[in-house]
Amino acid sequence: xxxxxxxxxxxxxxxxxxxxxxxxxxxxxxxxxxxxxxxxxxxxxxxxxxxxxxxxxxxxxxxxxxxxxxxxxxxxxxxxxxxxxxxxxxxxxxxxxxxxxxxxxxxxxxxxxxxxxx
Amino acid sequence: xxxxxxxxxxxxxxxxxxxxxxxxxxxxxxxxxxxxxxxxxxxxxxxxxxxxxxxxxxxxxxxxxxxxxxxxxxxxxxxxxxxxxxxxxxxxxxxxxxxxxxxxxxxxxxx
Numbered sequence: 001x002x003x004x005x006x007x008x009x010x011x012x013x014x015x016x017x018x019x020x021x022x023x024x025x026x027x028x029x030x031x032x033x034x035x036x037x038x039x040x041x042x043x044x045x046x047x048x049x050x051x052x053x054x055x056x057x058x059x060x061x062x063x064x065x066x067x068x069x070x071x072x073x074x075x076x077x078x079x080x081x082x083x084x085x086x087x088x089x090x091x092x093x094x095x096x097x098x099x100x101x102x103x104x105x106x107x108x109x110x111x112x113x114x115x116x117x118x
Numbered sequence: 119x120x121x122x123x124x125x126x127x128x129x130x131x132x133x134x135x136x137x138x139x140x141x142x143x144x145x146x147x148x149x150x151x152x153x154x155x156x157x158x159x160x161x162x163x164x165x166x167x168x169x170x171x172x173x174x175x176x177x178x179x180x181x182x183x184x185x186x187x188x189x190x191x192x193x194x195x196x197x198x199x200x201x202x203x204x205x206x207x208x209x210x211x212x213x214x215x216x217x218x219x220x221x222x223x224x225x226x227x228x229x
Contacts, residue, residue, distance in 0.1 A: 035218070045155075045163065045208055045220040059216045095162055104169075104212055105153040109162040 002026040004034075004096050004110035011116045012086050019082040020113045022096030029077035030054040033099040035106060036070060036081045040092045050099065051079055086117045120144045122209050122221035129227040130199045138224045140209035141191040150211045152192040154183055157223075158205045166207075167194060196226070204228045 007021045022034065035050040049060040053072040060070070072079040079096055094113050097106035121143040130136040140152065152170050155163035165174050167183035170192065180200075185192045192211075196203055209221040 044223040045210075047218045047220070050216065061217075097163075103216070104151055105165070105210060106155075106163075106218075107165065107168075109164070112162050 002098065002108045004098060004108055006094075006096060006110040006113045009114040009116070011118070014087055014117055015085050016117075017082070017084050018086055018115065019080050020094060020115065022079045022110050024077045024079070024098070027098075030074045032101065033103055034072065034079045035097050035099055036068075036079075037095045037097055037106070038064075038092045039095065039112075045095075048081065048094075053077075053079065086115075088117050090115060091117045119217070120211075120213065120219060122211060122219055124207075124209060124221040124224045126222075127225040127227065129229055130196075131229050132199050132201060134199050135195060135197040136199060136226065137196075138194045138207050138209075138226070139189075139191050140193070140221050141189065142211070145213070146187065147185050147190045147192055147211075148187055150213060152183070152185060153210045154181075154192075154194045155208045155210065156205045157208065163208065199228050201228050 003025045005023045030053045033050045033052050036048040038046045048064040049070045051058045051070050051072045053074040058070050069082045096110040098108040100107050123141045128136050154167040156166045157163045166177050166181045170185050171183040180198045182195045206223045206225050208223045212218045
């Protein structure tokens with residue numbers, strides 16, 4: 001069974017750094033792109049970026065380029081998204097999601113990580 | 119780039135049928151497949167329709183999807199509405215192989 005399990009909720013202050021994680025299981029983690037999707041309170045879904053764990057090829061949405069860093073450690077089947085200096089506007093739920101092999105859609109989602117910056 | 123526009127909300131009574139639209143702003147809706155995700159309160163999205171009209175296993179056949187080139191839109195139709203269908207629904211498409219677009223979401227209320 002494919003599963004993506006994310007790290008727990010975080011409460012941070014503006015200016016602090018943060019890294020949240022997403023551990024995949026039940027499939028070959030290295031061979032599927034993993035994406036990160038933001039959902040601000042009461043709002044829609046926005047893709048932030050994607051990474052191919054096999055070679056760490058990373059692509060960012062123009063809206064998030066320079067704002068976050070996405071990485072992965074294929075040895076432990078885990079992807080990450082990192083902030084160097086959080087802002088109140090980073091308060092959101094962050095989902096990781098696996099892309100299909102055709103990369104046209106997200107087929108499995110993590111449970112989400114709530115990040116509160118206040 | 120293009121945008122996908124959805125109505126903010128729709129509603130229907132149990133047993134009735136509702137349709138949620140998703141209009142592509144530029145380029146042909148038929149150019150790239152459309153997916154539909156259901157998001158119940160407090161939960162992650164799940165796929166109810168992929169590749170315009172395909173249902174994942176486990177999704178009831180009350181859910182159907184289509185595209186209409188004349189209106190450049192995709193539609194999600196839910197028939198035989200149940201209270202458990204009350205959720206937010208998001209359409210999603212893509213352009214090039216590394217750029218995904220989500221609609222703004224539609225809140226379905228089952229009255």
